[in-house]
Amino acid sequence: MRVLVTGAAGMLGRDLVEILSEQHDVIGAGRRGPDHCVDITDARAVHALLEAVRPDAVVHCAAYTNVDGCERDPDGAYRVNALGTAAVAGACHAVGAALVAISTDFVFDGEKGRPYTEFDAPNPLSIYGASKLAGEELVRSLCPRHYIVRTQWLYGEHGKNFPLAILQRADAGEELRVVSDQVGVPTYTRDLSRAIARILEQPLYGTYHAANRGEVSWHGFAARLLEMAGLDPGIVRPISSDEWPSPTRRPAYSVLRPYVLELTGRAEVLRPWEEALAEFLERIGRLRA
Numbered sequence: 001m002r003v004l005v006t007g008a009a010g011m012l013g014r015d016l017v018e019i020l021s022e023q024h025d026v027i028g029a030g031r032r033g034p035d036h037c038v039d040i041t042d043a044r045a046v047h048a049l050l051e052a053v054r055p056d057a058v059v060h061c062a063a064y065t066n067v068d069g070c071e072r073d074p075d076g077a078y079r080v081n082a083l084g085t086a087a088v089a090g091a092c093h094a095v096g097a098a099l100v101a102i103s104t105d106f107v108f109d110g111e112k113g114r115p116y117t118e119f120d121a122p123n124p125l126s127i128y129g130a131s132k133l134a135g136e137e138l139v140r141s142l143c144p145r146h147y148i149v150r151t152q153w154l155y156g157e158h159g160k161n162f163p164l165a166i167l168q169r170a171d172a173g174e175e176l177r178v179v180s181d182q183v184g185v186p187t188y189t190r191d192l193s194r195a196i197a198r199i200l201e202q203p204l205y206g207t208y209h210a211a212n213r214g215e216v217s218w219h220g221f222a223a224r225l226l227e228m229a230g231l232d233p234g235i236v237r238p239i240s241s242d243e244w245p246s247p248t249r250r251p252a253y254s255v256l257r258p259y260v261l262e263l264t265g266r267a268e269v270l271r272p273w274e275e276a277l278a279e280f281l282e283r284i285g286r287l288r289a
């Protein structure tokens with residue numbers, strides 16, 4: 001298949017291009033390329049790109065991902081996450097490409113207290129979550145051949161993310177304070193990329209959850225990460241969300257269960273999060289325990 005990836009220079013996009021390239025002819029697009037430069041808020045440019053490339057499928061990763069930034073800049077959030085996504089969805093439909101649109105656990109309010117399946121009702125608490133949900137709804141109405149893939153707590157080797165920031169601060173001997181009252185699942189971008197490859201294998205369109213297995217708080221994640229890297233987990237102090245300065249309300253419990261992948265026998269690529277974290281640490285040369 002010929003697959004075009006938007007946001008290809010981002011954290012997920014870079015791993016996705018590498019992993020999908022094992023099976024497909026992959027073209028990377030985004031504000032910074034690598035193969036084509038496009039701003040998804042320019043609908044005409046998005047249509048022209050898809051007309052030129054004629055992909056069989058598009059994996060749409062480009063987004064306004066700065067959650068606090070979205071809260072301060074709702075216009076920007078809706079312009080990129082809703083209208084930009086609509087431009088991609090409309091262009092996919094026009095050229096007959098299937099669309100994989102990446103979405104988020106932030107569409108949920110975190111009140112359920114048990115893992116969320118694809119059949120639970122969204123209720124976002126933040127502008128980021130609401131703008132991504134608006135993007136999902138536009139995808140559903142504009143491009144029938146879609147897979148909406150919700151994921152959470154992403155980290156990988158490329159770009160800024162939580163484990164790389166924790167390791168950097170621990171190495172610098174800085175104080176670490178991490179919230180202990182938000183629970184989710186850390187998800188490795190390489191595992192998510194493999195799950196997306198599995199989802200693309202069958203024409204079963206609709207909404208999917210794709211995250212590593214298990215659950216942990218951000219504080220528990222940081223402590224286990226430090227332990228596995230051979231550092232003292234005691235250097236990270238648990239705090240409550242109220243003690244962390246942020247304009248964004250976040251779900252307290254947003255574990256995503258990949259129920260549709262389970263029902264279709266394709267969930268095996270989503271390992272327990274500690275196994276995925278071990279591979280990540282090994283790949284960056286930091287695995288000790």
Ligand SMILES: NC(=O)c1ccc[n+]([C@@H]2O[C@H](COP(=O)([O-])OP(=O)(O)OC[C@H]3O[C@@H](n4cnc5c(N)ncnc54)[C@H](OP(=O)(O)O)[C@@H]3O)[C@@H](O)[C@H]2O)c1
Nearest residue numbers: 007009010011012031039040061062063065104151153154
């Ligand atoms: N990170 C997480 O924990 C997480 C959790 C759940 C869901 N997601 C979703 O997963 C996807 C990938 O996230 P990520 O963490 O890999 O994000 P990322 O590293 O911030 O990458 C996003 C990419 O989108 C590009 N982009 C932003 N605005 C654009 C525009 N107007 N036109 C074209 N490209 C644009 C960015 O380009 P520039 O580099 O030029 O800014 C960047 O390359 C997103 O849809 C995000 O909502 C992420």
